[in-house]
Amino acid sequence: MNAQPNDMPSHSWLGAPIDARSLFAPEQAALMAALRGLAPADWGKEAVRFPRRAGGADQLVREG
Secondary structure (H helix, E strand, O other): OOEOOOOOEOOHHHOOOOOOHHHHHHHHHHHHHHHHOOOHHHHHOOOOOOOOEOOOOOOEOOOO
8 A cells, every 4th residue: 555645545546536426317316206205204204223122132023
């Protein structure tokens, strides 16, 4: 690893930077369509739920 004055690794071996943002247009369009399709009530729901342990054991409890 070549050290630079700020001790950041050199990525010059990768070549010139490219602008790849346009390659993600289909994913961005799909995400925006999914977000626009949410009902107002959906915005208040939990996005991630962490599992609980049953009685201190390492078994997950299915909620529902």
